[in-house]
Amino acid sequence: MPDQMFLLANLVIMVAYAAITTAILVPVSRAGQLRTNRLATATALIFFSCSVGHGLHALSMLLAELRLARHPASHAASADWFWTSAAWDVLTATVAVYYWTLRRSYGLLLARGAIYDDPWSRNRLDEADARERAARDVAEAQRAMLATVVQDTEDAIAGLTPDGRFTAWNGGAERLFGYTAEEVLGQPVSILAERHGTVADQMDVLSRVRGGARSVSYEARRLRKDGTVVDVAMTVSPIRDPAGTVTGISLVARDITAAKESAERQRAVQERTQQAQRMESLGNLAGGVAHDFNNILAIIANYTEFAIEETAGQPAVQADLVQVRTAVERATNLTRQLLTFTRGDAIQPRDVSLNAALAEVQAMLERTIGEHIHLVTVPSATPLTVHADPGQVQQVLLNLAINARDAMPDGGTLVLEANTADLDGDEVNMQPPLPAGRYARLLISDTGEGIPPEVAERVFEPFFTTKPRGKGTGLGLATVYGIITEAGGSINLYSEPGVGTTFRIYLPLVESPTETTDGADRRTDPPRGDGRTVLVVEDEVALSRIITRILTENDYRVLTAADGTTALSMYRQHGCDLLLTDVIMPGMSGPRLAELLHEHRPDLPVIYMSGYSNGLLGTTHVLEEDIAFLEKPFTAADLLHKVAATRTAGAASHTP
Secondary structure, eight states: OHHHHHHHHHHHHHHHHHHHHHHHHHHHHHTTOTTTOHHHHHHHHHHHHHHHHHHHHHHHHHHHHHHHHHOTTOOHHHHHHHHHHHHHHHHHHHHHHHHHHHHHHHOOSSSTTGGGOOHHHHHHHHHHHHHHHHHHHHHHHHHHHHHHHHHHOSSEEEEEOTTSBEEEEOHHHHHHHOOOHHHHTTSBGGGGBSSHHHHHHHHHHHHHHHTTOSOEEEEEEEEOTTSOEEEEEEEEEEEEOTTOOEEEEEEEEEEOHHHHHHHHHHHHHHHHHHHHHHHHHHHHHHHHHHHHHHHHHHHHHHHHHHHHHHTTTOHHHHHHHHHHHHHHHHHHHHHHHHHHHTTOSOOOOEEEEHHHHHHHHHHHHHHHSOTTEEEEEEOOSSOOEEEEOHHHHHHHHHHHHHHHHHTOTTOEEEEEEEEEEEEOSOOSSOBSOOOSEEEEEEEEEEOSSOOOHHHHTTTTSTTOOOSOTTSOOSOHHHHHHHHHHHTTOEEEEEEETTTEEEEEEEEEBSSOOOOOHHHHHHTSOOOOOTTOEEEEEOSOHHHHHHHHHHHHHTTOEEEEESSHHHHHHHHHHHOOSEEEEESSOSSSOHHHHHHHHHHHOTTOOEEEEESSOHHHHHHTTOSOSSOEEEESSOOHHHHHHHHHHHHHHHHHHTOO
8 A cells, every 4th residue: 555655646746747847838938938048947857857757756666566466576677667767866966956056146046037037038127127117207207297387377277076076276276266275175166156147157068078078168257266256268178087988177267357358448449440430431521512512502592592682573482582591591500510520611719718618508508408407517616728619619518418408308407517637548438539638628417318339339420310300410419529629629428328428528728727636646656555455336347347457456455246236245245445336326326335334334435436427416416525436437547546545535534
């Protein structure tokens, strides 16, 4: 039995060594290293020699058992196999010595993978590792550079989950919207929504991106942390995993508030230029027609007079000719108005007192304008003298007053006012534009039906009228425009449908009046805001943006609201140091808003602004006396000086 166990053990060891030999030689052969990888080859030889040795031992034992069974007295054959096995063991020992010398030269045997490596392959692997490390270093440097660019860019860059919650927030977003990353991360994108409708728009964009849109670019208004509104251009794009599934959304936003304001101002300047060019073209056309028509009227008028003389004994014929002469006189008056618009009529300019002109027009209107119209005249506190035709000045006032009367069929208030105004030369909606300087100003304001914007654009065009056929010629305001421009002045129209209309007429002063404190203040830079908060309430979006831009650039913090209700909500959330509000607004008037805010803070300074004159607003009891009032249109200097003066006055009145 022991012999059989010895035989079986040798067979098992033989197979195991053969398997190890195969396990070594196969990968080395596949790698093409049978000749170059001597260490692996020597290792395989050792296991192969051992496998063969154990096989010889097993074979000799098997033969010995077979012979013993046949010839129990025979022992010579087994001795021969013994020497064969011994010789093979010596060979195995030789291979082991060879392996040992290789191991000493390699200096490494048991490290991972070393049994299959030769020095040349190891060098190649080391070089590949070095290249991989260098590539990783370059990629890491590029990622770090890209992260720095994203963090420091002026554009707002944010990451969102597919359902619209912030996951990333760069420095540009913090500067644009005022929120830090800690305040925003995890919050819904709706925290930037200006109003409820904006939230629905945001969700619609996110849905489109999740639905497969490559990107969505659009412009919108968003709310900053301090409550101010900013115009932004946004691009929303999906972030996909290798399988194409949307795992996130990227948002890139850029502040375009200044660009939009500049574009709006440029558009206003272009429209003003086009209006002036159109008026000039119409004037040239109308002037040519008027001159030719005058010649025809002269012929008709003279031949009519001849006919009247020749028909002295024919009363019926003369009565007909008198009707012709009356028609000629009416046509002559129309032509004179047309020539006034085209600056072609003969005028006799001289120095005219505007206060005296107001008094004369008031006397005429009191007899003719009707009892349903409340007429108010506000002369200038100082004498105002302009160089113009006195009859034409009166004609301007009468034309505008009659138009105002027609706009108030159920009654109202008409204010004629004279004062001075300082212009910076950058005012918009002045027809034509005027250089900077001090001018005499006439204001004609009414509480009538107002003029729609599409009509206001054309009111100074000749023959344009909104009155029924036969009720107007369309030359009244064209004549006003011609008289004013002939005198070197300009006219501005401000109107709100259903509220009223104000015409402002600017004429050069003959000599400058005594400089006032306000004039001195205009030449000095107004103090900066020092971070004080101004709550601006204005329903005209373009004007609200301009005011916000002016105040923000002068170190004020601005909160904007389009109506009184929104303004109250903003005040409760953020407070303010000064209220700047329009007088007449939808829903809640400026004085009512101020009254409600004074219940919380009685010493809050308030500035009212309006496109209507102080006289008109005072007579309708919209304003009380001794208030800060800013008249539209105003310049940046007007606004900043008024805000600074109101702040100073408020601080002085509440100093103990």
